[in-house]
Amino acid sequence: MPRTTRNPLAGVFGKYAVPATITHVEPVTPTMRRIRLETDQPIAFPYTPGQHIRIQLKDPLSMSGILRPSETLRTYTIWDLSPERRTLELRVHLYGGDGIGLRWAHEARPGEAVTFWWPQGDFFTREAAYHVFIGEETAGAAFGPMIRALGASAEVYGILESEASEHDLPMPGTRPLRRVHRHGAPAASSRVLLAAVAELDLPGNAGAAYVAGEARTCQLVRDFLVRERNWPRTSITVKPFWTPGKRGLH
Numbered sequence: 001m002p003r004t005t006r007n008p009l010a011g012v013f014g015k016y017a018v019p020a021t022i023t024h025v026e027p028v029t030p031t032m033r034r035i036r037l038e039t040d041q042p043i044a045f046p047y048t049p050g051q052h053i054r055i056q057l058k059d060p061l062s063m064s065g066i067l068r069p070s071e072t073l074r075t076y077t078i079w080d081l082s083p084e085r086r087t088l089e090l091r092v093h094l095y096g097g098d099g100i101g102l103r104w105a106h107e108a109r110p111g112e113a114v115t116f117w118w119p120q121g122d123f124f125t126r127e128a129a130y131h132v133f134i135g136e137e138t139a140g141a142a143f144g145p146m147i148r149a150l151g152a153s154a155e156v157y158g159i160l161e162s163e164a165s166e167h168d169l170p171m172p173g174t175r176p177l178r179r180v181h182r183h184g185a186p187a188a189s190s191r192v193l194l195a196a197v198a199e200l201d202l203p204g205n206a207g208a209a210y211v212a213g214e215a216r217t218c219q220l221v222r223d224f225l226v227r228e229r230n231w232p233r234t235s236i237t238v239k240p241f242w243t244p245g246k247r248g249l250h
Contacts, residue, residue: 017056018043022112028091029167031137034079035090035108037116043085049145050124052077053088056115057100074101077142078119091141091169095242123239125150128208133158133177134197134221136187138241139212140169146210148172157202161193161213188244189216197221198228205231215240 024036058072080089092105125131125146131154133143140160147156150173158177162168168179180196194217209231211221218238225231 016045017115017117020114020116022108022110022114023087025108025110029137029162029169031094031163031167032141032169033092033094033105033108035092035105036087037090037114038087041086043081043088043118045118047078047081047119048124049149050077050142051119051121052123052142053119054117055104056117057104071100073117074099074104077145079141079145091144093138093141095138123210123212123237125210126208126237128206128235130155130157130203130207132156132200132202132207132209133160134193134209134211135159135213136161136190136193136217137163137167137169138214139239140171142212142239143177143210144169144171155203155207157200157207159193159196159200161187161190161196163187187217188214189220190214193217194220194224197224202229205229205235207235209236210239211236212239213241215243 018039020037020039022035023038024034026034028034052075054073054075056072057074076090076092078088079091082088094105095102123142131150133139133147133156135143143158143160150156156173156175156177159180160168160171160177161180161182164181164183165179171177178196178200180192182190182192185192209225211218218240222233222236222238225236226233
């Protein structure tokens with residue numbers, strides 16, 4: 001197990017903090033960066049594709065950290081964990097705004113030390129006849145590892161929205177998700193994504209759906225699947241990652 005440390009936030013965000021070093025940073029799309037972290041010993045904690053880590057971006061013992069502990073961390077989905085479990089990769093979306101997460105994503109450089117809290121979250125695939133993935137750029141970072149873990153034989157459908165084709169995040173899998181583009185339309189309460197969902201040809205409602213991204217869009221998509229396609233709510237897993245004006249949503 002990698003060296004771990006206790007922290008005043010342990011009771012809130014998990015048991016252990018893990019030290020790591022940034023070893024690689026590069027763009028994947030104009031609004032997405034690949035950031036690779038490496039630990040000095042193999043990571044022994046359990047992990048299910050789709051889960052996230054929380055990276056410590058501000059001192060939790062500072063006055064602001066004590067008063068607002070949630071504002072010291074930001075959450076990032078693990079894109080890939082190496083077989084030797086010493087290296088993990090993130091796909092970090094360079095969203096709009098000026099928060100600490102955006103600054104870190106822009107300024108992260110190889111050689112910098114970071115501390116992260118080991119995986120949390122219940123956004124991962126379940127047993128089903130087929131799987132449907134629906135979301136935009138921020139959802140792609142979670143969908144990639146989830147689809148990869150399903151394997152080539154899985155029946156996969158879905159839609160990924162982005163601003164334009166150059167913003168499309170490359171995804172694993174032998175059956176590509178349909179791509180749609182906003183071209184300046186709002187990503188919040190996205191009518192572009194909802195219209196594409198209405199056109200999606202699915203083999204009934206016996207699958208599992210995973211809807212992620214902007215919170216209001218997620219609600220619109222879930223409601224459409226339930227009301228118009230007769231999907232059971234229990235078959236739809238929703239993960240809101242962001243919504244305008246609200247930080248630290250997930």
